[in-house]
Amino acid sequence: MGKRERRRKREQGRKNPSQQRRVATPEPIVREFPLAAPRLRIVIKHDAPEDARRVSALYWEIKDDGTWARTVGSIGVAGDIGAVAAAHSYATLLNCPCANCSEPIAVTNRSWANKVGGKNLDVEAPAYFCGECTKIRQQEETERQQRAAEQKRVERERERQQAERLQRLIAHALADEERKAEPADPLPKDSPLALVLYVALISYATRNVGKTLPSLTSVGPLGWTGDAEQDRELLSDLYDAQLLALAPESPQQAFTLSQDGDGISFVSTEVAWRVVGGLTAAQERVRKIADDLRTQPGPQAAEAREAFTALVDRLEVIDISGYLDNLLTKKYGYPAVPEARREELADVIRKGLAHGYTSGQMICFAWRAADSAAAWKERNPRMGPPEAASASVTSLNGKIDKAIELHHSIPEYEAPRWHTSPLVLACFRRLHAEIRWVYNRDVIDACTQCDHQGLKETVHPETGMDAVWRCTHPVEIPAQHHGAEEPSGRNEASDPADV
Numbered sequence: 001m002g003k004r005e006r007r008r009k010r011e012q013g014r015k016n017p018s019q020q021r022r023v024a025t026p027e028p029i030v031r032e033f034p035l036a037a038p039r040l041r042i043v044i045k046h047d048a049p050e051d052a053r054r055v056s057a058l059y060w061e062i063k064d065d066g067t068w069a070r071t072v073g074s075i076g077v078a079g080d081i082g083a084v085a086a087a088h089s090y091a092t093l094l095n096c097p098c099a100n101c102s103e104p105i106a107v108t109n110r111s112w113a114n115k116v117g118g119k120n121l122d123v124e125a126p127a128y129f130c131g132e133c134t135k136i137r138q139q140e141e142t143e144r145q146q147r148a149a150e151q152k153r154v155e156r157e158r159e160r161q162q163a164e165r166l167q168r169l170i171a172h173a174l175a176d177e178e179r180k181a182e183p184a185d186p187l188p189k190d191s192p193l194a195l196v197l198y199v200a201l202i203s204y205a206t207r208n209v210g211k212t213l214p215s216l217t218s219v220g221p222l223g224w225t226g227d228a229e230q231d232r233e234l235l236s237d238l239y240d241a242q243l244l245a246l247a248p249e250s251p252q253q254a255f256t257l258s259q260d261g262d263g264i265s266f267v268s269t270e271v272a273w274r275v276v277g278g279l280t281a282a283q284e285r286v287r288k289i290a291d292d293l294r295t296q297p298g299p300q301a302a303e304a305r306e307a308f309t310a311l312v313d314r315l316e317v318i319d320i321s322g323y324l325d326n327l328l329t330k331k332y333g334y335p336a337v338p339e340a341r342r343e344e345l346a347d348v349i350r351k352g353l354a355h356g357y358t359s360g361q362m363i364c365f366a367w368r369a370a371d372s373a374a375a376w377k378e379r380n381p382r383m384g385p386p387e388a389a390s391a392s393v394t395s396l397n398g399k400i401d402k403a404i405e406l407h408h409s410i411p412e413y414e415a416p417r418w419h420t421s422p423l424v425l426a427c428f429r430r431l432h433a434e435i436r437w438v439y440n441r442d443v444i445d446a447c448t449q450c451d452h453q454g455l456k457e458t459v460h461p462e463t464g465m466d467a468v469w470r471c472t473h474p475v476e477i478p479a480q481h482h483g484a485e486e487p488s489g490r491n492e493a494s495d496p497a498d499v
Contacts, residue, residue: 039066042056052088223422244276324370335389369396
């Protein structure tokens, strides 16, 4: 084309402005590296300076195997290069689809690119999401957290209202309990063990005037009778008979709202108790209960005495076996008597008690049995502490059998201070001794106020009619060797003579 032709076309373009070339809005620069299987697409912002475009292109350039073509340090200052590339460009990993929408994932720096796509930028990323999906998930998570926070707030408000309602109901319930002034009439004779527990509770209250009866939880693992389930049942019987009421000192955690939310219930092991009717009236009631237990005729009264005797025997077994266990663990560092020999131990203790040995003498037997078991272990180095603990049962049985056979005189020991007996045991021992006294053949034969069957003519305490009644032999009862109300210490260094 000649100069004249080129000039003509320029002049024509000036005369027809509509045919002039329009300037479009700059688009981002997209670059794909000419690989057999493209792995990376670079997007550089359209307004990026020339130097930033150059740095971004060099920063993102990869080799045929997908690794970086050059190090960041070879491009320029490492901190500046990464910042410039991240500010003006990003890369799309063509072989790394989003785990949610399957679109390629965009990254803003090499570290994130290698984390998603691996060293060669070709690893599928089942655990990574693209930017849009990430925003959606973040929004969903934010909304979930907001809902959870709102739910917690509603739950806290509901718990606050429930706690306030519970406090009001507890106050009303304790006020009702405070108004209980008289027990139910008559006494619940169908629950004799509850009545004998009542005797022990009043004995405790007499020794601790002004204090409430403690909860089962606070009296220790043995409770009152050594059986937590039995304690709960007996206390419930006394509560139903209005002999006991809930004490104002009962902790709030002992109460719970009923299932319908209209009332409250209490945990019998956690509440403290109050004696209904005052201590003086309760002591008079206890005297009547004890007198009935000693003298009431008929099969029901006999069954009550039999049940009480069985309870006392069980408590004595608990006391002696507990002492032996504590002796083994505290003094010798052995384990307690193994579970496989617990029943045998109980039978051995019952045998000793059945032959008339007192609790103090049984303490002596247990002391000697543990000492002999320890000495046997020292003479047999192959035997360990578990074998010595087991051998204490054999030793206890042998010493009791030998004492029975040879009629040896056994001293009485008092339990040391570290030994804890069931709380009702001392009271029950006294009451049981009084019952035995009434039915003892030697006492009946020596009594001048009753016949040979232990009966005498008297006035019926309830009807006022003449009647034949069981005599209590009102003479001085010889001192019973069953220990003091509170166990006292002894010199553990003393070494009694062997049986």
